[in-house]
Amino acid sequence: MTLADRLASLAATRGVRRCAVASLEGFVIDAATSETGGEATGSDDAIAGLVAAALASGRSLADLFGDGELRQVTIEYEDGPVLLVPLPDPAAEHVVLAVLEDAGSLGRARLAVRRSLHELAKAVAE
Secondary structure, three states: OOHHHHHHHHHOOOOEEEEEEEEOOOOEEEEEEOOOOOOOOOOHHHHHHHHHHHHHHHHHHHHHHOOOOOOOEEEEEOOEEEEEEEOOOOOOOEEEEEEEOOHHHHHHHHHHHHHHHHHHHHHHHO
16 A cells, blocks of 8 residues: 555545644645545645644754653644644654544544554555
8 A cells, every 4th residue: 555545545544634744844745635624725835834843842842851652642722632643653754644633533543553553654665
């Protein structure tokens, strides 16, 4: 499966409006939207830049508090949460993000992302 196929599968998870893989430098590698997610707002590159900044902040806080390695960042907005999860090796310089419909979708989305992390990482590295 290609990265686009894997992201489409993740975007098909109930409650996920949009998902993408971005580099830590702020570039979107690929993205997908759900059929029911409505109109996507914001450019992929603008979103990726903000993702990179959010992860940098999260990692700085983890270093400051001595809490170990960052595993995920969840940011809640009025229109729903965004989940950011760093990819493992061989794509450790990338992150997957999922834009969710509401907080009730968070558990299901976390599980779907966790299950797809290694396959997404392999697809990014290819």
